[in-house]
Amino acid sequence: MFSGLRSKADSSLALRDRNNPQPGTHQGEESLPVSKKFKSLTAGVLQPANVPTLEEELSDLWRAAAESPRTEHPVMRASVLTLLAFVENEDEGRETFNLISHVIAQNPCRAILMVAEPRERPEDLSAWISAQCHLPPSGARQVCCEQIYVRARGEAVSGLDNVVLPLIVPELPVYLWWRAGRFVPPSFLDQVLRVTNRVLVDSGRFEEPELDLAALARLVDRFRTTDGMAFSDLNWARLTPCRELIAQNFDSDEARSCLQDLSEVSFEWQLGAHDTGSRTAHTLLLTAWLASRLGWRPEGPIVPNTGPRRVLEFRRGDEPVRVEWVVQREKSKPATLFKVNLKTRSVPPAIFSVTESMEEGIVRTKAELPGRAPLERTARMVVMDEVELVNEELKFPERDRIYEEVLALIARTVEL
């Protein structure tokens, strides 16, 4: 949805530092230092979340933005989706507010941040609006998007959906970015989930990946069948380049025939400065992906890792497939950040590897087929941050069936 904006100037327009948004401050506040790329316009204070008032304030804000003497560039209001974000406390709320400012530079949208604090008192349901503007090169128009901050405390959390639903932009897709720990939606979000097209979670934040991913699998199954909802996992998205590189090894006819003969797979990673804390979840997802794609049957449960080495047994037909996870705890001489090694049972074996080099952002692949010189190459491996991952996921409205299969396999494995 796009519209040009023109109206008289409004002296209440204020600029805020996008890195320091302050929901709840007052109208007419002086300009704060702003980022070179963004500025935030706000027309409100944290006040009772009355939808007509919020809509009215949004209109005032746009009029002010369009004709403020401090607005150097013509303003364009843009929205290609509604992005809902859910957090469970105000600290996460502030952090998420900042992240959304970056997201909307790539995906113009109306963003509604829900901060639910059912245990907090006094009971309160408040909201605050702002517009985030992406500052363009001189002469071009600035694209502005709305951010609405809704905070619910105590019993008032049950009214959160009544505020959010009318603010959703009609006819555009609705994404829900779940930034709370586990994905366990409370009942007061039922109505919101009914209109959501896609949920974004991050299993990298899960404390017990095996159990949490299995629980997510059950929820995905329930929501998918009842509401036709799609799911994205930012942690799964982090693995996309790695999965692509593993897959590319098997594009030639000769290499592809090795897939059925794989007998040993090892994942090796290093605990250290570059560790995101989600390597276990990564490895679990990668293992389950290979198993589900290649028809490996799990032979036993996946149990929480207690040591530096873990072995998982699978079977393809009658043939065993051994998957080993190795955690390097040495920090002094880090050789690799993450390495995947795949080996066939033939003699001599074919060996394929994908290695994230410590040289930041570089990944090396190597294919060694019997009787042929090894094929090596280096490609860029961009480590995407949370905002980039969300931006990437917002491009895809459809269900990721491969991810759903992976989750289902993890759930089965945990239950063994």
Next chain:
Amino acid sequence: MPDTSVALNPLREGMRIRRTPSPCSMVIFGASGDLTQRKLIPALYYLHRERLLPQGFSVIGCGKTPYDNEKFRGAMADAVRKFSEQPSSVDESSLRSFTESLYYLTDNFGDRKAYTQLGSLLGSLDRERGTSGNRLFYLATPPSAFPVTIGHLGSAGLAAPEDPGKSWTRVVIEKPFGHDLESARKLTTAVNTAFKEEQVYRIDHYLGKETVQNLLVFRFANGIFEPIWNRRYIDHIEITVAEDLGVEGRGRYYEEAGLLRDMIQNHVMSVLSLVAMEAPASFDAVEVRDEKAKVMRAVRPIDLDNLGDFVVRGQYGEGWIRGEKVPAYRTEPNVAPKSATETFAALKLFIDNWRWADVPFYVRSGKRLAKRVSEIVVQFRRVPHMVFGRQTQNPVEQNVLAMRIQPNEGISINFNAKFPAPIMEIRPVKMEFRYAESFGGEPPSAYETLLLDCMLGDQTLFNREDAVELAWQLLTPLLERWKEDGEKGIQSYESGSWGPEAADRLLEQDGRRWHRL
């Protein structure tokens, strides 16, 4: 036929958007030339960097320049650093890895013997790098070398797939595809002796641009536009492809080519066919290209007896561009002082079918115009009856849909709205969509898109022989007439203007004017 071998890889299933071809070798004839260095190698590097090239992908550069592998790799690394659209994004580790996949053969490729050596190298790459007999031949040589190269590829047995059904061989031919109808047909005959049409990729980089592709999405993925995309609602259509550059040291080439061959025959006619074609049954190469050819067949031949009513030919004089004085075309290096070569052309075309009968398509293209801009403008008819005639004095403007191809790619719609006042004042307003503002990020370059398409076997964005010949069939009589006329009828225009005044009159005679760009 689209490449399906990668689809057999179970690990590929469900992988998002990343289209990776099966392992292959690319042979570039004219590897030390400008096109290779400026466009092809940087595009291939970016594909490599983004992990879009297959494992084992190899390039064999062919040329007379005496390079060895190492020198060629060094020269191509320099080319990537120099000609990348974003030099700061060049990463040395991945660049080194990319150049390790480059090989070079020094030889006279006008000679059959050179192809034996090429065949041996391709065979050894198949064995050592797993390229599986898949080959892409890219003709980046001057057009005069095309028939010889193609002939030798055929006679050396390199044109046919090594293992039909399993491996593939394709050839990419750069424009111009001939310089008139006869030469285009000769080239087609030469190509057909060695390759089947499904192996041939006639590349027009214009079709690789995101916004040109979006034309099809705009028309056929939106329910609201197609029902009014016809003579009943549309008054006329304008297509402008304007450059502010001159011939930039290419005087010798331009003297032979001229604007009509350089821009109209390919870029403009391709855009015209996408604007005017019927909906294909699917976004499939055969379907899309069938519809493009069908509409090209319906373009009415230019009326040579009343040329002035349909065509304007111009040549730039001196003037000012971006604050600098620039010379007249005839004083450019390697240009004849009395040159009759056109640097501007405007045409009024008609498409004789049910959808477009009597709707004029005004197309214009030129060098040294006021600014660099490519845009398609669709002007809708006036409302049948003006109900506000008594209340408003201002003429009410017709609705306009403008699709900007470059720069600032996007789409805008002008419509009328009531001005907020106690009286009935009607003003035009503009609703605008811009790619950069809505989607952000940098789209891939046209060459990245098209090279990947070639490797994947997707011919949708490439010209088929019938479309090429139909464009020549339309324009060759005009070229011959201009040749006969010599200087007669060529209009001079000031550099930095919108072309000769006669181009304005072309529309004025119909009670219209060019949309302001």
